Amino acid sequence: MKLVRRIVLATALLSTCALAQPPSAHPAGEPWWKAALFYEIYPRSFADSNGDGVGDLNGITQHLDYLQQFGVDAIWITPMYPSPQVDFGYDISNYEAVDPQYGSLSDMDRLISAAHQRHLKVLLDMVLNHTSDRHPWFIASSSSRDNPKSDWYVWNDGVDTHAPGVTPFQQRYVHDGRVPPNNWESVFGGSAWQWVPARHQFYYHRFYAQQPDLNWRNPAVEKAMFAAMRFWLDRGVDGFRLDAISTLFEDPKLHNDPQLPGTNDQGDPNLRSQYSDNLPEVHDVLRRMRAMVQSYPGDRVLIGETYTPDVAELEKWYGGARHDELQLPMDTVPGFGDQANFSADWFRKSLQASQQVTGEPLIVFDNHDNARSIDRFGDGTHNVARAKVIAALLLTTRASALTYYGAPIGMVTSTPKRKQDVRDPQGITGWPKNKGRDGERTPMQWTPGFQAGFSTAQTTWLPVNGDYRTVNVQSELQQPDSLLNWYRQLIALRKSEPALRDGAMQFLDTSNANVLTFRRAGPQPVIVVMNFSNAPQPLDTSMASGRVITLAATASQLLHRTTLQGATLPPYGVWVFKPVGVTLHMAR
Structure with missing residues (x-):
């Protein structure tokens, strides 16, 4: 209480x-x-x-x-x-x-x-990229190679530990004489491949080992995930933020990601995710997803990470x-x-x-x-x-x-x-x-x-x-x-203010290293001025005369100003105003 x-x-x-x-x-x-x-x-x-x-x-x-x-x-x-x-x-x-x-x-x-x-x-x-390893889908998939969900996740036999091209990183993860099929790494450290004895195979997990990646090349996966989204759309949610959306697909040939100099926070080699992220197939899925979401009323929205x-x-x-x-x-x-x-x-x-x-x-x-x-x-x-x-x-x-x-x-x-x-x-x-x-x-x-x-x-x-x-x-x-x-x-x-909602954005005084100024266009335009320095920044006193209507300011001395003449932006000051017959030039 x-x-x-x-x-x-x-x-x-x-x-x-x-x-x-x-x-x-x-x-x-x-x-x-x-x-x-x-x-x-x-x-x-x-x-x-x-x-x-x-x-x-x-x-x-x-x-x-x-x-x-x-x-x-x-x-x-x-x-x-x-x-x-x-x-x-x-x-x-x-x-x-x-x-x-x-x-x-x-x-x-x-x-x-x-x-x-x-x-x-x-x-x-x-x-959409992965489930928990406690999801019934994965429990079934990991139990054998011939169950109905066997192809709902990304599985691979791996390669022989002595196969040509096997990297020292792969050699860290030997199981029954097999190592992961490539050098892909988990965001949380270590190989992105986890061995499952019941299948005598590795599964792929871009994130934690308990987050196996779904196989989006299987149409049944897309159907099931779209059904989950429909479940919530039917209950009235207005859209989704799509987590790690770029990671839905991986290179089917499992090429090694290019190695970069140095190591990451987990001590693993730095890689460029050329073959394990941002593959073009994801855009086909998003087009179908957008069509599905747009079949609902109310402008449901998709936000992407x-x-x-x-x-x-x-x-x-x-x-x-x-x-x-x-x-x-x-x-x-x-x-x-x-x-x-x-x-x-x-x-x-x-x-x-x-x-x-x-x-x-x-x-x-x-x-x-x-x-x-x-x-x-x-x-x-x-x-x-x-x-x-x-x-x-x-x-x-x-x-x-x-x-x-x-x-x-x-x-x-x-x-x-x-x-x-x-x-x-x-x-x-x-x-x-x-x-x-x-x-x-x-x-x-x-x-x-x-x-x-x-x-x-x-x-x-x-x-x-x-x-x-x-x-x-x-x-x-x-x-x-x-x-x-x-x-x-x-x-x-x-x-x-319609200009702050819908107006085009024009940057002014673009060479000023201390002050950022832009204009939001509209029948009643709005100008925003921001001081990024710890020193006062005066406005140009030679600018044309005219009135301003202050809308917001972080400094009290700006709140009631009606003219730009003699105005100074205090350290880290922000001033939002409507110009009335003013041409704006910031002092260098």
């Missing part, structure tokens, strides 16, 4: 402090997901309604008012299906049920209904000119690209590229697999100020946007300090080079009270971050200049 009272308190505070959140008003005929704000929920860590230390579906339902008033358009719930939890839900043993630790199918139905009553869409994570090096590769996931595959492949380059850094030049370059796709961009800065952006782009001193700049990039760029629970309040990455505290399999096998993903999955911080309002349990599945007394929803709602209220202000503008 104490937890419920805290939840009600947090929701009440949001209601009393909330900025007006006008509903999105897309032009006629445009889908709901265009310029939408998606909010990723890791169910284990969002809200624990029954005091067992693990978040659950009812906990999500209890916070739907918060999400609605915050301005979210859709929630994406990471896997809540029955699972042995080897990879915390990404090893699924039943696609058409709910894991008891998260609740029941009835709880999920209530969540979907309650979300829809609040005009919130619900997306589920769909893991797509880590691509550039826009040319990203474009393929839309389906090219036909746009018949994913509606929203994730553009992860600005937030997670190899060269990503907190600089005007980086974001100007990467966001200019993002605008070149012919579909709707989807920008991502945070998720459950990467250290939180407040740490990745922070400098240890101005992290919150920099996080406000990242929020502005996320919410004023021409794109749909995806955020992650905790990011809008500035939750930080809390990496385990001892290997014995690690829960993530990636951290267990990769320690100490790779300490896993527990740090970005800690419990949501709702209040400054016990266990941050996440749970009444004495011990939670991961410890609550130590900063929860100041970094939490309840406290930040009462602070006008908090990161949370900055997010809410930008979200409200995104919904109320």
Whole structure:
């Protein structure tokens, strides 16, 4: 009951402090997901309604008012299906049920209904590449070579240990004189091939050994997986985020992946996944999947986990000119690209590229697999100020946007300090080079009270971050200049200003190394100016006179300005305004 009272308190505070959140008003005929704000929920860590230390579906339902008033358009719930939890839900043993630790199918139905009553869409994570090794399909498949499911997974006899071309890496995994058929590696370390004595064969697993890859070259597999998706579409879900979608197919000839210099975090040779990832056959599946999903009403949507090096590769996931595959492949380059850094030049370059796709961009800065952006782009001193700049990039760029629970309040990455505290399999096998993903999955911080309002349990599945007394929803709602209220202000503008929703994006003053400036076009255009430096940046005093209407600003001295004359952007300052007869030139 104490937890419920805290939840009600947090929701009440949001209601009393909330900025007006006008509903999105897309032009006629445009889908709901265009310029939408998606909010990723890791169910284990969002809200624990029954005091067992693990978040659950009812906990999500209890916070739907918060999400609605915050301005979210859709929630994406990471896997809540029955699972042995080897990879915390990404090893699924039943696609058409709910894991008891998260609740029941009835709880999920209530969540979907309650979300829809609040005009919130619900997306589920769909893991198509692999199942759990405890899934009945795999239990049958691994039992013999002649059962009805024998060809539902990727099996191989392996090769003789002395066969020509066998690498030293393969030689580590000898079984009955046989070694894996090639040098492919698991993301979690070691060979991607696991021996099963009952079949006297290896099965392929790109991820954990308990996550055998499905054989998508078998039409029966596609039929079964599409049926699982239909099960949830029939129950009212509004779409899916497709996990590891690029990995559905492997080279049927099992060529070795090219070896690169050095070793990875697990001590294995570095490889380029030329033959084990991103094969062209996946696009045929996506076209059929898109057609299936579009047979349902309501603009159901497919979001793809797509880590691509550039826009040319990203474009393929839309389906090219036909746009018949994913509606929203994730553009992860600005937030997670190899060269990503907190600089005007980086974001100007990467966001200019993002605008070149012919579909709707989807920008991502945070998720459950990467250290939180407040740490990745922070400098240890101005992290919150920099996080406000990242929020502005996320919410004023021409794109749909995806955020992650905790990011809008500035939750930080809390990496385990001892290997014995690690829960993530990636951290267990990769320690100490790779300490896993527990740090970005800690419990949501709702209040400054016990266990941050996440749970009444004495011990939670991961410890609550130590900063929860100041970094939490309840406290930040009462602070006008908090990161949370900055997010809410930008979200409200995104919904109320047509230019921020639909306007084309034009970059201005493109040689300025400290300040990023862009214009969102429309009958009433909006200009966004961001200072990426720790020094004030004056505007050009020689620019033409004219008025501006300030919409949002991180600095009080900008809030009531009506002219650009003499204006200075403070360190890490953001200013969003409407120009009235102004020509904008930033000072060098």
